[in-house]
Amino acid sequence: MGRLFNQMTRGKKKLFAVSALMVMSCLLLLPIFLSVTAVAGGGGAPAGGPPADVVAAQKAAGEEGEAEKVEMGRDVYYKTEGPAIGMPAPVTEDNETFYPRYNFESRVLLWVANQQHLYYGSFVLAVPIFCMCIEFAGMVSKDKAMAKKYDQLAYDFIKISLTAYSLTAILGGILIFTFLTLYPAFFGYLSSIFRPVMHIYALTFVAESATLYIYYYGWDKMREGVLKWVHLSMSVILNVIGTVLMFLANSWIAFMMSPAGVDEQGRYLGNIWHVIHTALWNPLNVHRILGNMAFGGGVVAAYAAYRFLSSKTDEERAHYDWMGYIAMSLGVAFLIPLPFAGYWLMREVYAYRQQMGITLMGGLLAWLFIIQATMIGILFLTTNYYLWQALGRMTGGERFQKYIKYLVFILVVGLLVFITPHTIVMTPAELKAMGGQQHPVLGNYGVMSAKNGGINAIIMTTVLSFIWYQRGNRVPTVSWAKFGNIFMGCFFIIAQLNNVWLACYGYFIPANVRIGLSVPQVAGTLSCLLLMTPLNLAMLKNGRQLGPIRWGQIPPRSQYAIIMLATAFTWMMGLMGYIRSSVRLFWHVNEVMRDNSPWAYTHTIGFAANVISFNVLFFWISIMFVFWLGTLGAKKVPVPSPAGQPVPSPQSATGH
Amino acid sequence: MTWLKLVEGYMPMQMISELAVCILVFSIINYSLKRAGMGLPKFWAGIFVWCFVNLFYLKYRIYPPIPFSVRAIYGTVSACGIFMWVSGSQQEWEEFKRPIINVLDAKTGMTKFIRTALLILLPIGLWGFAYNSFLPSFDEPIELRTVHPAPPATTKVHGKTYVLQTAANPYRINPEGKYDQAYSNAHIVSQDMGRLMKDVKNPEDNPWDPNAKGYIKHVREGGEIFFQNCHFCHGDNLNGRGLWAFAFNPIPANFTDAGTIAQLQETFVFWRVAKGGIGLPGEGFPWASVMPPWEQHLTVDEIWKVIMFEYWHTGYYPRTWE
Numbered sequence: 001m002g003r004l005f006n007q008m009t010r011g012k013k014k015l016f017a018v019s020a021l022m023v024m025s026c027l028l029l030l031p032i033f034l035s036v037t038a039v040a041g042g043g044g045a046p047a048g049g050p051p052a053d054v055v056a057a058q059k060a061a062g063e064e065g066e067a068e069k070v071e072m073g074r075d076v077y078y079k080t081e082g083p084a085i086g087m088p089a090p091v092t093e094d095n096e097t098f099y100p101r102y103n104f105e106s107r108v109l110l111w112v113a114n115q116q117h118l119y120y121g122s123f124v125l126a127v128p129i130f131c132m133c134i135e136f137a138g139m140v141s142k143d144k145a146m147a148k149k150y151d152q153l154a155y156d157f158i159k160i161s162l163t164a165y166s167l168t169a170i171l172g173g174i175l176i177f178t179f180l181t182l183y184p185a186f187f188g189y190l191s192s193i194f195r196p197v198m199h200i201y202a203l204t205f206v207a208e209s210a211t212l213y214i215y216y217y218g219w220d221k222m223r224e225g226v227l228k229w230v231h232l233s234m235s236v237i238l239n240v241i242g243t244v245l246m247f248l249a250n251s252w253i254a255f256m257m258s259p260a261g262v263d264e265q266g267r268y269l270g271n272i273w274h275v276i277h278t279a280l281w282n283p284l285n286v287h288r289i290l291g292n293m294a295f296g297g298g299v300v301a302a303y304a305a306y307r308f309l310s311s312k313t314d315e316e317r318a319h320y321d322w323m324g325y326i327a328m329s330l331g332v333a334f335l336i337p338l339p340f341a342g343y344w345l346m347r348e349v350y351a352y353r354q355q356m357g358i359t360l361m362g363g364l365l366a367w368l369f370i371i372q373a374t375m376i377g378i379l380f381l382t383t384n385y386y387l388w389q390a391l392g393r394m395t396g397g398e399r400f401q402k403y404i405k406y407l408v409f410i411l412v413v414g415l416l417v418f419i420t421p422h423t424i425v426m427t428p429a430e431l432k433a434m435g436g437q438q439h440p441v442l443g444n445y446g447v448m449s450a451k452n453g454g455i456n457a458i459i460m461t462t463v464l465s466f467i468w469y470q471r472g473n474r475v476p477t478v479s480w481a482k483f484g485n486i487f488m489g490c491f492f493i494i495a496q497l498n499n500v501w502l503a504c505y506g507y508f509i510p511a512n513v514r515i516g517l518s519v520p521q522v523a524g525t526l527s528c529l530l531l532m533t534p535l536n537l538a539m540l541k542n543g544r545q546l547g548p549i550r551w552g553q554i555p556p557r558s559q560y561a562i563i564m565l566a567t568a569f570t571w572m573m574g575l576m577g578y579i580r581s582s583v584r585l586f587w588h589v590n591e592v593m594r595d596n597s598p599w600a601y602t603h604t605i606g607f608a609a610n611v612i613s614f615n616v617l618f619f620w621i622s623i624m625f626v627f628w629l630g631t632l633g634a635k636k637v638p639v640p641s642p643a644g645q646p647v648p649s650p651q652s653a654t655g656h
Numbered sequence: 657m658t659w660l661k662l663v664e665g666y667m668p669m670q671m672i673s674e675l676a677v678c679i680l681v682f683s684i685i686n687y688s689l690k691r692a693g694m695g696l697p698k699f700w701a702g703i704f705v706w707c708f709v710n711l712f713y714l715k716y717r718i719y720p721p722i723p724f725s726v727r728a729i730y731g732t733v734s735a736c737g738i739f740m741w742v743s744g745s746q747q748e749w750e751e752f753k754r755p756i757i758n759v760l761d762a763k764t765g766m767t768k769f770i771r772t773a774l775l776i777l778l779p780i781g782l783w784g785f786a787y788n789s790f791l792p793s794f795d796e797p798i799e800l801r802t803v804h805p806a807p808p809a810t811t812k813v814h815g816k817t818y819v820l821q822t823a824a825n826p827y828r829i830n831p832e833g834k835y836d837q838a839y840s841n842a843h844i845v846s847q848d849m850g851r852l853m854k855d856v857k858n859p860e861d862n863p864w865d866p867n868a869k870g871y872i873k874h875v876r877e878g879g880e881i882f883f884q885n886c887h888f889c890h891g892d893n894l895n896g897r898g899l900w901a902f903a904f905n906p907i908p909a910n911f912t913d914a915g916t917i918a919q920l921q922e923t924f925v926f927w928r929v930a931k932g933g934i935g936l937p938g939e940g941f942p943w944a945s946v947m948p949p950w951e952q953h954l955t956v957d958e959i960w961k962v963i964m965f966e967y968w969h970t971g972y973y974p975r976t977w978e
Contacts, residue, residue: 354821354921355806362804362919374729381736388744404744407677412737413672416730420913426723428796428905433722436896437906438913442716442726444668447915504669507914510974555746591809 016509073263075274076592082269086192089266089593090185098185099597106182107599108611111581113175115574115615116622119295120168121249121306122288122573123623125242126296127161128212130154130330132235139228151223153323155301156630158216161628165212169205183597186588193261193268193275194252201248204241211238246292247285254281257584258352259592266592277645279352290338291576297331302566303627305559309554318552324562325390331569332383336462336529339376339455340522347515349583353590360583362422367605368579370421373451375572377415380458382565384411387465389558394472395547403468410461410496418454422446444507452518455504456525460495463528467536473546476539482541488532495524574612582608662719671718675709682708698752702738709734793807798906804920805936813930813959814950820923825960825974827874828922837976840871863968871964878965881958885950894969904946911970922974925963930956 064324073084092098099106108492131154138150179187192200215234259266261274268275304324311317350357359365388404391397420442444450467488476484502521506514584590586600594600603611662670682705689695696704710731714722722730742752762768811818830836843861859865863876882890889908891898896910909916917925933945950959967974 353809354924355809358804358924359806363806377733381740385740388740392746398745398747401745401748403740405683408737408741408744409676411740412733413675416733419729419733420726424723425725425798427798430721430723431906432902434723435907436910436913438910438915439720439722439726440664441662441667441671441912442722443913443915447919450668500669557743557747557749585806624815 003462026268027590030316044186061437065599073265073267073269075269075271076262076264077258077260077279078274079271082271084263084265085270086262086266086268087189089189089262089589092185092594092596094596100182100184102134104596105599110175110178110182111611112615112618113171113178115577116463116619117168117171117175119570119573119615119619120164121246122292122295123299124161124165124168125246126292127157127164127300128215128235128238129293130300130327131158131161132232132239132325133381135232135235139232149322153326155219155520156323158219160300160303160630162212162216162627163629164623165209165528167622168628169209183588186593186595189266189589189593190252190256193255196272197248197251197276204245204248205459208238208241208245208413211241226546243289246288247281248276250284250288251276251281253572253580254284256587256589257349257356257580259589260408264592266589280348283341283348286551287338287341287345290334291573292343293334294331294338295573297329297334298562298566298569299623301325301327301331301562305562305566306627308559309556311552321552321554322391324559328383328386328562328565331565332462335379335383336459340458340526342520343522356583356590359585360579363526364585364602365579366423367421367425367580368575368608370419371605371609372572372575372579373419375568375575376455377419377458378568379565379572381411381415382561384462384465386558386561386565387469389555389561390469391472392555393550393553395550397472398472400468407461407465410457414454414457414461416454417445417450418458420445449506449514449517450503452506452521453499456499456521457496459525460492460499460528463525463532464492467513467532470536470540472534473549474540474543475546476543478539478541478543481539484535484645488535491532492528493622498524508530567616567620570616571612574615575608578608578612674717675713678708678713679705683934685729697755698742698748699755702742703754706731706734706738719751725934804924807924807927811927811930813926814956816956818926820921823923823926825922825926825964827878827957827960827964829871831870833870837973839974840964840968843872844971844973874961875968876898878958878961878963879969881954881962882965885953886962889947894905894966906944909949911966911972914972917966917970917974918972919977922963922967925966925974926959929954929959 070083070085072081074081090098102109132156134150134154138147138154141147141150211234215231215238218231218234222228255261255275255278258279260278261271261276262268301324304320304327308317308320308324311320346357346361349360354546361369388401391400422443423437423446424439424442425435431437438446445454478484499521502517506517509517582602584595585602586595587593588595686696686701712728714727714730741748744751758764759767759770759774762771802921807820809821810817812818824835826835828835828837828840830839860872862868863872863879865872868876882894887894887898888900889898889899889904890896891908891909894911895913896908898908901907911917928947930949930951931946932949935949936945954962
């Protein structure tokens with residue numbers, strides 16, 4: 001009887017806890033719902049104009065000749081008519097009123113503040129997604145030791161994220177102050193257009209903070225049973241809010257690049273959805289989500305690599321080797337689709353404005369894209385290199401290491417094609433010797449058809465390296481193993497041949513058809529990833545294991561590769577941010593509000609590279625500080641493994 | 657290397673294939689030598705492959721010569737590739753670095769000699785490099801020229817405003833007189849037809865046919881305009897090597913290159929021809945183009961026709977987005 005009573009009491013407690021959390025979650029999400037309702041209702045009018053319903057009333061009254069007449073405007077993008085209820089975009093001049101300044105370039109100050117905020121923002125948006133995945137993996141793991149390890153890892157991640165979160169908020173404040181003090185006219189205009197969205201943003205930020213704190217501080221309280229699932233659900237809510245937050249911020253930059261919802265004078269036309277949902281908003285959203293995830297994975301992996309290299313014991317090395325592997329895998333999983341999302345974004349940019357596309361890919365900023373291509377190459381090369389090194393910590397991995405040279409050849413050739421510039425830097429003497437701007441042999445590598453072939457060859461090779469890694473210490477024993485191996489081999493060969501053939505064929509057909517060829521090329525690559533990886537896992541199910549994964553016994557070179565990967569991510573992110581912003585040239589808001597500051601010119605490549613490098617350095621120094629802070633608090637010691645036993649692998653190598 | 661020609665149209669793949677064959681042959685030879693107990697050590701194999709690719713193949717095999725900036729990129733990437741190869745596994749890495757460690761340890765007379773020589777030669781080499789970099793250069797400075805500056809949204813030619821995103825060539829028409837890019841694409845000159853077009857059987861493809869009508873007639877008219885005005889610089893074969901071409905720096909655009917008109921919308925070319933070098937926008941600096949603004953010499957119709965001829969003759973299609 002007493003036991004039954006206890007059970008009922010415990011059950012009630014759980015029910016109460018679950019109900020309380022649900023109420024809390026609802027309350028946290030309330031601002032979003034309220035704001036969305038407000039947006040759906042028109043969102044009010046920006047500064048400089050009365051609300052839409054008032055306008056409508058005024059309009060009606062105007063018909064009676066009692067109120068002033070409302071002027072109609074035509075949307076610059078959607079081409080719809082609407083009441084011009086906002087103020088026109090200010091016409092600025094180069095003076096202290098419009099552009100207050102220090103004895104320093106305001107644009108660079110804003111650039112640095114913006115980039116640092118973005119770095120931290122990306123990091124704190126990505127890490128909770130990792131936590132969610134890792135916590136879930138721990139919950140569904142049947143191996144209790146592994147479940148604890150996963151849980152510990154997720155906790156370690158969120159602990160780092162929490163300190164970074166505060167820094168993100170501080171940097172966000174610095175960014176707003178920089179805008180307000182150095183670009184008041186522009187920021188005033190932007191905030192007048194986005195007034196309701198900015199309030200939603202602020203409320204969402206509050207909701208995110210509250211959810212994050214409950215998630216972090218409730219970790220121990222909600223460690224078992226139903227409460228653990230509630231805890232996991234909190235991470236889902238946290239990530240939903242985080243993603244909404246990012247989408248809202250993206251709408252501002254998308255508006256600056258491809259404005260909509262305003263007329264030619266920049267007057268708001270009463271439809272806030274048009275202002276948010278501009279031509280480039282969705283491609284930017286997708287690209288940024290993937291980019292953030294890849295970046296976050298890279299940073300955490302670099303943290304693990306640093307800890308690995310400074311480890312004093314085998315146990316520590318094993319833990320951080322494993323942590324680095326998990327973070328790296330998550331990062332790379334999002335890196336692989338990133339070029340496709342980037343391609344979509346560029347395609348939409350071209351479709352939106354031809355001159356914007358040409359400025360980016362063939363004109364003023366084209367050389368920066370070569371640097372970007374080099375960075376992408378570094379990312380994939382280091383990923384492959386890490387996987388090859390990781391084969392060395394598995395018994396049986398040496399079976400594949402002898403074939404590395406062939407993969408190196410494909411990777412190097414793919415990369416060389418991918419980074420060959422269309423506009424070559426050369427001395428006048430070299431130009432005369434070459435006989436023209438384009439080299440008759442290499443010039444062909446400089447255009448899209450070849451470059452698509454190059455990057456797809458690289459990605460396919462990376463997938464193959466990953467499949468080899470999955471097989472490192474395992475041998476398939478299914479009855480159809482031989483057939484499966486032949487099928488996989490043929491599939492990869494045909495996919496590569498298809499890729500190369502289409503890259504060559506692209507030169508002989510019209511450009512619009514050539515653009516379409518990227519679809520079968522990408523389809524081949526994605527098929528390798530999405531079909532061959534599961535097929536490989538199916539073949540390895542219940543396969544013969546040749547030995548355990550010897551966590552921690554990986555050459556230090558692999559960890560330097562991870563650090564290089566993370567640095568390349570950071571550098572590339574800074575570069576692409578600069579490119580995206582620079583493409584507006586002398587416009588604050590493209591074709592709507594002109595930048596008349598003395599800095600409305602495009603920097604030289606060298607100067608831009610120096611500022612990007614400064615940003616990268618500043619970020620890494622500050623994030624090292626964050627990591628160090630993370631080690632100061634009370635540590636949850638990694639689950640010790642029995643003496644002399646290898647640290648348990650997450651499953652087998654095939655588990656990832 | 658005149659006995660093995662780079663075949664026009666296949667050169668990019670030919671280069672990759674040749675490199676692949678060379679490396680394959682090297683691998684087979686090295687493998688056979690290894691079997692005979694005389695394999696090349698990893699260290700020397702890596703150095704040999706790098707030198708072969710960068711100092712021999714790319715420098716002497718590929719013609720015209722590849723500018724240094726590109727060879728520097730290739731050299732760096734291939735060095736990274738070779739590093740990845742020689743350090744792919746711990747065993748190979750140990751094998752690769754053994755000669756380096758031996759020299760650093762200097763336990764034998766020979767390694768002692770090499771280490772001493774390196775200690776003397778390296779600073780001298782660095783000194784020479786530093787000395788050379790401080791020498792005054794009389795070469796013209798390198799300019800990162802924007803070959804395709806971004807066009808404006810609209811351009812005004814002979815009093816009429818053209819929206820570059822939506823404008824179309826009025827002469828790119830089918831026999832019914834309607835704008836039809838697919839039709840004109842199907843009637844461009846192809847490599848196997850020969851430039852003089854003597855063997856063309858289909859009258860619709862023959863611009864020299866006195867009865868030619870519609871699209872192909874306009875192509876001929878465009879050709880007449882081209883040879884009256886443009887070929888002096890852009891050349892008979894539209895390859896940028898006209899009579900006056902080498903008086904300019906850079907030389908005029910090579911339309912037969914896949915990276916010029918084949919990459920551009922027809923309206924972009926229209927804007928460039930109409931406005932010439934001096935009409936380039938600010939972000940196109942350094943302009944380095946002496947092309948006259950042809951709107952001062954040609955009518956709008958003539959500009960469209962000459963553009964159509966350029967696409968027809970080179971066998972390329974203007975870029976479209978639909």
